Amino acid sequence: MMRRVAIVEVALSPAGESADNYLDQVYRVCREVLDKAGITREDVGTVVSASSDVFHGGVSCANAYYWDSGAAFLKNGTRQDGESLLAFSYAVMRILTGHYDTALVLGLCKGSENPDNDMITHFFTDPFYQRPLGLNETVAAGLQMRAYLEHSGTTEEQCARVVVKNLGNALRNPNAHRKGRLDVDTVLRSPKVMDPLKELECAPKSEGFVALLLASEDKAKKLTKRPVWFRGFGSSMDFFYLGDRDMGSGVLAQAAKRAYDMAGIRDPVKEIHVAEVTEPYAFQELLWYEGLGFCGPGEGGKFLDTGATAPEGSLPVNPSGGVLAANPYVSRGLCRLAEVTLQIRGQAGERQVDREVETGLAHGTHGFAGQFHAVAVVGA
């Protein structure tokens, strides 16, 4: 019999550029989450963080740098690099074994202190074939968007509507980095970045410090009246070279199936009540709807047009504004999970969705055109 694991508390930093240093920002979210739960650092069993090195942080082995500020001094801890939702799943594993009753999960990214994401992601390329081409995540996204539009018949207007929705949602999110009351024409007229991608369809580069306190069932019930339970997790990795892949479908459906199977979800569009997805490029939100099984293949644009994913819809997606509104590259997956947690607890303030939320989904992706996907399902 598996133990149950719950998210007890969350803390999220604002996503705009901060004058505070990295260590202060780490400390602040740790302090906040422990204070909310009414426990001290000594009560924390293990610390699992997510961060990245040199390019994303300016230091190598970033986990060394923030170890003490991240509440991990003289504790058993570890770190995931790349996709921060993995830190969540790893902390869940640690509690499931019974070795720990509490785990602190951290996602850390100080976007304002490092180069553009395009520069950083350029270094994901192999040095021989791809790097001389100048490939980076935005170039890959441009290629993927073109393929998606052609194969699915999705229109550029539908893609632009994702921006209108998400940046509009961000107006109600005090942590958002970018927000605005836009119309489709404004998005379509914004400068072309990597045809057919437009500037407003690409996420900014943001800061994001996020902490979640996890606990075993017994412990969680002592620490909070509103635990949010872990229900399922899945991830999947795709081929490295874009030419080896089907960029119009990819491995998100595999990751989602693993999470749904674990959570016992058979009809996600009915059983998921809110989703926060990682859409660094607007069209990807539509493509991810399809991968997550919210609609059929090629129907992402139509699904958006039904209004289902608006805050007042049946399955609101990115009520926080999503990654288009705030993009701390490494920690963005955990930020999604923190937002979903707030929605389930009814603590999302002005961005609280209209419908009742019992089950939520958080999605993270990194790498070119969604090379890696992770999906977490949590519930009341």
Next chain:
Amino acid sequence: MARAVAVVGVGQTRYGNRSEMTYPDLVREGVQAAFADAGLGPEDVDGVVFGTMPSMMEGVAMTHFYFADALRAVGKPLMKTETCGTTGMSLAITGYYWVASGMADVVLVVGSEKMHEGDSQATMSTVAEPFFFRPFTSGAPGIFSMLAQMWMDRHGIPEDKARDAAARVSVDHHRDALDNPYAHIKKAVTMEEVKGAPVIVYPSRLWDICPNSDGACAVIFACEEKVKKMSGKPAWVKGIGFCGDEYWFGDSDKVSWDGARETARQAYEMAGIRDPLKELDVAEIYNPFTYVELQHYECFGFCEAGTAPDRVLDGTFSRGGELPCDPSGGVLCSNPIGATALVRVAEAALQVTGRAGERQVEGARLALSHGLGGVAQFNGIMILGAEQ
């Protein structure tokens, strides 16, 4: 609750300058060796854990993308664990938890490094933050030399005696590496050669210091139910420990070294070990420098504080001694950093399953493997045993 977990296969590449092949090919060599050893294929694996040193080391960021195919990870769940020099041990611990938690039954764990394609000491200098620390921190030798000097001073160990003991460690390991087909440095050295070698950072001399190696290591972990269906001998995970201490080097005491001691305490408690010297049969200590190996003997309770030189010189930790350490030649003779601590796990697994060839410690049933990383900030331990 935690399920029983065992190592069911290990794969190592030959360590050294592997400029004859690309980095993904090197990773693939280690992965295929582990599959062959376990009698499994990629289709039998539920997930892949991968990690290396930071991206500066090889000029490619987030190498799990680049290596997805070589790792046979396409279509599979993956975890990317990195904790600096302890990466290899943190990888093994990730594999353990993935299986022990019931979230996977069989997990492939891979670590790698291709150090001839980068500048390891420049990379390590960037582990130090840019304002206070980096201007006076230059790579690993300086840090470990400070450790050695603090340790000798604190315990009043005569420098000559410490020098002799460290030289003995070097002589032993270089001889041991001759028996290890994967080892990078294969050269027997004498006490005189070690003690007369050029000083790199005092008191460390050339033969006190590990090489830069290319290499990959892969270890397959499986749950009890799967292990029972396999024909090979399993190496059961008996204990794990991991601990990090202060980031700021000046704040920490690396002689009493609370982090190293706490790591061992966790692992011994889980494994039910009370007297490590008596109960352990072999240990693979993460020893990039001879002097730090001596310190770990003390921190891990193999001997009293300040007595490591005596125990080394009386042969306690040599082949044939009471607790042979690093019969593989250790980190001192092969150091592909992202893989290095995982190599310690692989060697421990080979020892307790009686498959370590010429370097086999007779009758080994319980083995300790160790990883060390950060600016001497992190320690990790995994104890493997022949019995469940």
